[in-house]
Amino acid sequence: MELDFQKLNGLLPAIIQDAASGEVLMLGFMNQEAWDKTLASGRVHFFSRTRGKLWCKGETSGHLQLVKEILVDCDADTVLIKVEQLGGATCHTGYRSCFYRRLQDGRLEICGVKVFDPQEVYGRE
């Protein structure tokens, strides 16, 4: 099984979906190393484009994503990973999904469910 990391210069988009509810939680990018670590550990890893390094989702917050199922698309250039989201929330803002805003009449309105207070999760010493 070969994935195509070349279309985005070594990165592959990974869609993360809640295995139980079907809610789409986030999209991240994986390089080969992140993909390998995800498979080996059963915990989702990404390559952070802004920080330029590998990260295990939830390494700071404890909100790990446990891999339940991996699907590969027709071109093998995108993966869909169904997960159990520990802590019940994916987004660093505290919302269950990073897609917590809906476009309505040209403006964004919040439609997501807030699960935690980011100050409490990230703000502690």
Added chain:
Amino acid sequence: MELDFQKLNGLLPAIIQDAASGEVLMLGFMNQEAWDKTLASGRVHFFSRTRGKLWCKGETSGHLQLVKEILVDCDADTVLIKVEQLGGATCHTGYRSCFYRRLQDGRLEICGVKVFDPQEVYGRE
């Protein structure tokens, strides 16, 4: 409402999800023009990286994607579009979703539902 097209040099990943079933159907990339046309027409448009041009999803097959809801992520660099998939199938292979293969013990096995015969849809004169 401003989307961030800069992280991928003018492209933005768009996750397409079936509005009724919650099944993730595909991922495509939009440039500003594809985004504007999607909003204006209510039909999903992408920028094809391989063909280097705008395309309306379903323009050949008739399997248009009608926009039902648009969600934007926390960084405004990815969108999630819930659609009604005309024809019942997204993938050019005839499967309902482009994610019709599951990774199992290092190999891909087909787990998707085939809705049409691509020869019949694309093979006609």
